Amino acid sequence: SLPGPLEGRHFDFVVAIDLLDRRNCASLLQNVYEFLNPGGEVLFYESNPWNIVLKLRRSLSGFFGGHDPRSLLGRPQLYELMSEVGFIRVFSVYNDFVYAPLTRRLAWLLRNLSIVLENAPVVRTLAGSILLHAQKPPRLVERPKTSLFAHQQLRRAVSIVIPCHNEKMNIGPLVMRLRDLFDEYIHEIIPVDDNSTDSTAEVIRKLTEADTRIKPVFRSPPNGVGRAIADGYRVATGRYILSMDCDFQHLLPEVRDLFDAAVNGYDVVVGSRFSRHSVLLNYPFQKIIANRGFHLLARLVLLRRFRDLTNNLKLMRREVVEKLELMEPGFAVNAEIGLQPLLMGYSIQEVPISWINRTPDMGASSFRLMRVGSGYWRVLYRLWVKCTFGVGAYKSLAFGKGVRHTRRAQDAAPH
Template sequence: MSPEKKLISIVSPAFNEAPVLHIFHQNLIKIMNQMSDAYQWEMIFIDDGSTDATPDVLRELRRRDSTVKLIFFTRNFGHQAALTAGLKFAKGDAVITMDCDLQHPVSLIPRMLAEWEKGAELVLTVREKDRSAGLLKKLASGLFYRLMNALSSTPIKPASADFRLMSRKAVNAFLQFGEYHRFVRGMVSWMGFRTREVPYEPDARFAGTSKYTFRKMLTLAFDGITSFSVVPLRVSTILGILIFFGTILYAVYAIMVWFLKPYTLQIGWTSLLVTLNLLGGAILLFIGLIGEYVGRIYEQVKMRPIFLIDSTEGFEEEEAA
């Protein structure tokens, strides 16, 4: 590697992305060649337990291109874990994380680097128009970010993506985080480094379908909210206080009516059942909510690794050098 050129690391998780890897790699090479006078590059692919030909395609790319480096997980640990692994292994002065499904345009990389050169420690990308996203996904995403920003003291830009640039200082700070349940967008925003935003329109998916199923998106949303806010727990406390004082007021009202107009006081099963069901439902809801927090604490204190690596390729040469 040339000592006078800055090293840029591209970190890209891959889970069953065999049909698009060659095209993604070619697109990256074009950008690298355009900026080869100023930068040197490394491409780090993380195979997140793929069940298709992704590992074979990655090894083929590695044989053809020495800048390609590979990390293979023992199983599928998830997108957030794969990003963390890539950031841990990246050596660049700046690290760009992006998906390899061709929806994150590589043409944005020069602009992101320009913002970094101006002094930004974080360069975030924000989706402006996503024609490939369905109405339900757009509504769910908008609701999540509004809820997240309402509950948390850490602001997160709506429509932000995991397509971002992080300076070496920001990467080193990120690697100090010890969370097991990871919401990388929130963690990056929490750090508070000087940030610039770059808008973009996602390209159409070339092949396959999104690996973020509804279940995975829901899990990510829970991880984000429980990692960055205790407001849901406080809501249960506030609701309990309101019910307590409301019950006292109703008891005072009933006693007054009993003494002033004893024959007008009606005791009905309907109001009793409604009250019991309301309280019972609220209790079960908040017990479940507390369980979510306790479950995450339980998994955190076990101190299990965020991911396990089966093998790596391309990093051994650096260590030998």
């Protein structure tokens, strides 16, 4: 029972599995709340009472005289309880369709399907677990600075390009967190203000005053994330160029995996959202279908093997960037940046990364699937014309031979 041996101790994080029960959850949550330092966070994985396999097990157990004593809580009840105890920024999602009695190999094979099901309307309510995250007030708390620098050969070698459109709430925390975690890697940070109508430009100017390595670009119309990224690439002077979106601030520690791959000799490293080791939380289902459909067709048309090359989280040698032909004004530029290096023969590694949908305090994304979708198909058509006939909009690209697929980290099947 709590607090027990934990009496008087305090923590920044508490992680628990199957801790909460309808009969004891109020007192347990109150104890956990008291354990936390101000600004501390909790992460719970609780069994989902609506899970079909769990229901079947309980029925079979009851038939043979057994009994599951737990009185599980559903997602709405868990969310309400966390709020009543005093937690803020409560985040609750259904998670995981890969669980016993699946064998280890079957779990590996079905991991990607699980990503889809976890984000599918209605179906996700049958997942195995409920993932619950919350924070003890206050919302803003200063964390200890921890450097993740590990590779001397990349010291002061990386230019970071960040396209920004109405990101006043995100660009400051993102830049500060980049400096805390990866300061020794940073050659320069290039926030590209794409004609924001809020105070993004003012926030960027204040950041510039605090660090001369922050070298902003303030664009003139017309707008477009593709134009913003291309402008940022043109002024970057580091040996490597890292591009990312403004809403990646909560997952920045995962960027170290890109640096690890770069020092192993890869020309391009891409953060893959659809690796078997990736985690997607609240990813819009229609975007999953569109992404997977585009990549399936691209593999068939281009006769290459890859999993996810359209994410903006990419680390590239500058010589690769200098050879890109970027024509798309919008989000489809990510397809150009991802596919062109593969067809030019550069070595590419995909590393698993996570993705969490924006919370209300991060503002809204400017991505609109119906508005930008045609650009992706346009890129694929142009690349097919170049591969097949050697002509078209990308005719000046020097396509290489021999590289038929990306290297996917940590993706081997278990034995």
